[in-house]
Amino acid sequence: xxxxxxxxxxxxxxxxxxxxxxxxxxxxISQPTVSRMIRKLEEQGIIKEYTIIPDFNKLGYELMSxxxxxxxxxxxxxxxxxxxxxxxxxxxxxxHANLIDVSGLGLNKDYAFVSFFKNYSTYWxxxxxxxxxxxxxxxxxxxxxxxxxxxxxRTLLSMSAIAKDVLNP
Numbered sequence: 001x002x003x004x005x006x007x008x009x010x011x012x013x014x015x016x017x018x019x020x021x022x023x024x025x026x027x028x029i030s031q032p033t034v035s036r037m038i039r040k041l042e043e044q045g046i047i048k049e050y051t052i053i054p055d056f057n058k059l060g061y062e063l064m065s066x067x068x069x070x071x072x073x074x075x076x077x078x079x080x081x082x083x084x085x086x087x088x089x090x091x092x093x094x095x096h097a098n099l100i101d102v103s104g105l106g107l108n109k110d111y112a113f114v115s116f117f118k119n120y121s122t123y124w125x126x127x128x129x130x131x132x133x134x135x136x137x138x139x140x141x142x143x144x145x146x147x148x149x150x151x152x153x154r155t156l157l158s159m160s161a162i163a164k165d166v167l168n169p
Contacts, residue, residue: 001046003169004027004029004037005037005040005041006166006167006169007027007167008023008027008034008037008038008041009041009046009047009163009166010163010164010166010167011023011026011027011163012038012047013159013160013162013163013166014159014160014163016050016051020034020035020038021034053157053158053159056097056116056148056156057148057149060118061097061116061117061118061148062117062118062119062120062147062148062149063116063117063118063119063120063123063145063146063147063148064114064115064116064117064145064146064148064156065113065114065115065116065117065123065143065144065145065146066112066113066114066143066144066145066146067112067113067114067115067127067130067141067142067143067144068107068109068111068112068113068141068142068143069109069110069111069112069113069136069140069141070108070109070110070140070141071083071110071111071135071136071140072135072136072140073135075135079135082134082135083133083134083135083136086133086134086135087133090129090130090133094126094129096115096116096117096122096126097115097116097117098113098114098115099114099115099116100112100113100114101113107142108140109140109142116148123143123145127141127143
């Protein structure tokens with residue numbers, strides 16, 4: 001990525017509502033150049049979507065949960081497909097605010113979820129239902145809960161640190 005593209009991406013990460021004209025002024029390039037560069041970053045998949053970062057507590061969420069799951073066994077390809085089918089069905093039947101849902105490695109776990117819940121009761125109910133999904137091992141599920149009403153929360157979710165880091169090649 002060219003330095004000017006990095007600077008543009010950094011500015012967009014800080015505030016994606018800025019107009020192409022305003023970005024051009026900040027970057028010292030023309031507005032059509034900014035528009036072309038943004039289109040290019042979108043086509044390359046570097047920019048995937050434009051969104052807002054709300055105050056989750058003001059939306060009615062009291063908890064943010066980091067949940068880590070260890071599968072009960074190594075799954076065959078067919079079993080993994082079946083597992084994902086059950087997870088999709090679960091999420092359809094029990095909608096909840098899932099921010100991240102990924103497989104990975106670490107902490108002796110296979111999957112990680114970051115979710116938001118209205119209160120402890122909805123967290124608990126959802127957790128019990130999720131543990132009933134075939135192939136998940138209930139003895140190997142752990143969560144770290146964040147009370148969103150806590151006045152001492154640090155940075156909950158922000159693109160500012162990433163915006164600064166993008167500038168470093």
